[in-house]
Amino acid sequence: MRKFIILIVLCPIYLFSQDQLKGIVLEASSAKEMPLPGANVYWSGSSVGAITADDGTFSLPYKFSYNELVISYVGFKTDTITVNENKYIKHVLEASDELDAVVVKSRNQATSKSYLKATNTLFVSSDELLKAACCNLSESFETNPSIDVNFADAVSGTRQIKMLGLNSPYILIATENIPAIRGASQAYGLSFIPGTWVESIQITKGTGSVVNGFESIAGQINAELVKPSTDNRLFVNLYGASSERLELNTHLNTKVSDKWSTGLYLHGNTHQQKHDVNDDGFLDMPLYNQINVMNRWQYTNPEKGVVSFINFRYLNDEKQAGQVNFDPERDRATTNFWGSEINTERFEVTTKLGYVNPEIPYQSIGFQTAFSHHKQDSYFGLNLYDIQHNSFYSNLVYNTIISDSRHKVKTGLSFTYDHYDELVNTDTYERTENSVGGFFEYAYDNLDKLTMTAGVRVDQHNRLGFFVTPRLHVRYTPWGKSAWRFSVGRGKRSANIFAENQNMFASSRQINILNSGGKIYGLDPEIAWNYGISYLQGFNLFERKADITFDFYRTDFKNQVVVDWENPYEINFYNLEGDSYANSFQFEFNYNVFEHFDIRTAYKYYDIKTDYNSGKLEKPLIPKHRLFANASYETNQKENGAQWKFDATYNWLDSQRFPSTDLSPVEFQLDDYSPTVGTLNLQVTKVFSPKFEVYLGGENVTNVRQGNPIVSAENPFGSNFDSNFVYGPIFGSMYYAGLRYKLK
Amino acid sequence: MKRIIIILTVLLTTATFAQNKNAKASIEVDGVCGMCKERIEKAAIRTKGVKSAVWNVDTHELKLIFDERKTDLTTISKKIASVGHDTKEIKATEEQYNSMHPCCKYRDEEVQNDHKKEKGQRK
Helix, strand or coil, X not given: CHHHHHHHHHXXXXXXXXXXXXXXXXXXXXXXXXXXXXXXXXXXXXXXEEECCCCCEEEEEECCCCCEEEEECCCECCXXXXXXXXXXXXXXXXXXXXXXXXXXXXXXXXXXECCCCCCEEEEEXXXXXXXXXXXXXXXXXXXXXXXXXXXXXXXXXXXXXXXCCEEHHHEEEEECCEECCCHHHCCCHHHHCEHHHEEEEEEEECCCCCCXXXXXXXXXXXXXXXXXXXXXXXXXXXXXXXXXXXXXXXXXXXXXXXXXXXXXXXXXXXXXXXXCCCXXXXXXXXXXXXXXXXXXXXXXXXXXXXXXXXXXXXXXEEEEEEECCCCHHHHCCCXXXXXXXEEEEEEEEEEEEEEECCCCCCCEEEEEEEEEEEEEEEEECCEEEEEEEEEEEEEEEEEEEECEEEEEEEEEEEEEEEXXXXXXXXXXXXXXXXXXXXXXXXXXXXXXXXXXXXXEEEEEECCCEEEEEEEEEEEECCCCCEEEEEEEEEEEECCCHHHHCHHHHCECCEEEECCCCCCECCECXXXXXXXXXXXXXXXXXXXXXXXXXXXXXXXXXXXXXXXXXXXXXXXXXXECCCCEEEEEEEEEEEEEEECCEEEEEEEEEEEEEEEECCEEEECCCCECEEEEEEEEEECCCCCCCCEEEEEEEEEEECCEXXXXXXXXXXXXXXXXXXXXXXXXXXXXXXEEEXXXXXXXXXXXXCCCXXXXXXXXXXXXXCCCCECCCCCCCCCCCEEEEEEEXXXX | CHHHHHHHHHHHHCCCCCCXXXXXXXXXXXXXXXHHHHHHHHHHHCCCCEEEEEECCCCCEEEEEECCCCCCHHHHHHHXXXXXXXXXXXXXXXXXXXXXXXXXXXXXXXXXXXXXHHHHHHC
């Protein structure tokens, strides 16, 4: 190209009046210097140049203002020589060691969507999890538009997640495909999984596979944990926030023998500083201590095709919330000050055994077991709530093919046992649930445009009875870089009304269960059908990768345990009479604007209505519209791995409906809808080397706050006290810093 | 548990004496890239009786598991040749070979070298 330009420039111009600079370009070959024809010679910063002739000579116009002559030729080092006077130039070009190789780089996206899978699954890599220094799983969805994170109430500091507008009990949340956050751990379980333990997360919208059970309705979230054989030998993460929250994570991994590896993962966090930014007399966030220890053992025997994991985990978590002046020793069970303590102890043993037939790679067997003991003792003002939950889960999966590897089959059996012991004020509730089930899932892949997963499971459950759970997912690719997906499926679950709605205890509401003679707290189980369609299209915009996704999901409840907040003095639980549905629409646009700079934007629309006893109403505290944007930029990695990373996430929530307060006295009445709220999070990471990095960030940097999150905060033992009307941040902006040190 | 696995394994791999339902073989198939891999594996799996086919781009080895009662290596090789890839036994015709994407023309030394370079850079 340059030659061409130079030729164009040169051909017509040959003015005799101009001085000409003459010279010769040579190449240093093995012994002697040889003329170099075809080399480019031009004045730096100008378009004046020439090409050397067959004998290596050149001649080009000379002006006094030109003083740098560039001589270049493919395969040789480019030289720039200073020319101060018009005299004959003799220059030798040196051959460069090698041609400049063109390096083709591809970068794995931190969050990727599959164009091939039948299910609508997002893969969130550990890189994505580092974009917001998430301390635990409940905070790791901040940069993900498919999942909404909000505070459950104004007291406990608990973050709730929602998917398709439905809260976490409707999502099957698993660690390594073992349902992990259910039953007693439903409310706080996400904060019991430290972020550094998570290797990757898979988020499936829609019902998901039947292999992991019948409980998922809105979606499935699976967190893969770090593994002793692949995790860093040593990893230390220290985190401190302006709120005086401190966290420490340490991983130690070692090979015990050629087949056994083990890892010890320690997590501790503490927050002992009282904050009351909004001066309502209540702590904006609880005081807490958590100790969380996991020990994993991994056995790998490639000759035999056996892989096995054994995990032990112990957790102790203590929270204190309520009024600033509350002293648990002095004020517990009195009306001096309103306070709350939530103490949790949990012990888990999980095992995994996988066998892949080394002779026949498509045949494999997996067997998983999980035992957990969960004990929570808590009180919220004068409300007492204790729960003990012992759980055993086991699942046997056999993988094979029918005729050839286009037709894959997963089949197996599962057995679950749950025992609950609850104390709610003065009432005790005890129940046992067990189920035996079998499942069969057929996956077809025509190796081209179509993949399909059709699954069915049958379960015999002592309280839900005998029932069938069918699920179907189809992916079709009519043209390049596209994926249409359809899914339909059924889910069924028993609602743990107290464990899932613990925020109701932080209010003066009277708890009523409108008994319908069912087998779980006198209520019938929840049953829902979920339908979804999504379209993903990748394309190039200005020669850069982009993709758009549209998806629409509808969840139709055939039966639901309605949680009715519409009377400010009561909370009512009853089975659905009529309709209850959740429609969610999402549009997402992702674009790689230029190298190392990516944006992710999303718009979400929710239409969620339920027939309450008081009429058909929008689900409270769900924004109808939501906007999301995330931008991330990183500088080029230097030789030593050093680089900077920058991240910004913006969330805008439309107004949200407050549960009705019409019956309250005028001074405690709220508007029908909350204000809109927009929050911005920023983070900078400086990577010094693959071993060491530090990060600095700010959450909610624009310092947006909900002014009075607690109704009747000045009279917490009065009949209008309620801490559940939370639509936005309570604490305002928070800044944090941390470091990560790892030894491979 | 172990016993169950053993029993299952025994049950699943019990071979009939005459002809093996899960015969294993590996043949050499020429090719240069990931696109070739897809083409070779598709052709092999779409042959009636082939249960699994995995081709390795570095070693050119195609690992096959197939039902001897329904097919044999010649049939599979023919099928692979029909999409343009040479095996030891059967070579693709000019016409079949030319039906491939230009970057997959494995008989062309330049193309081979291009892919070798890529590999070098990947390492």
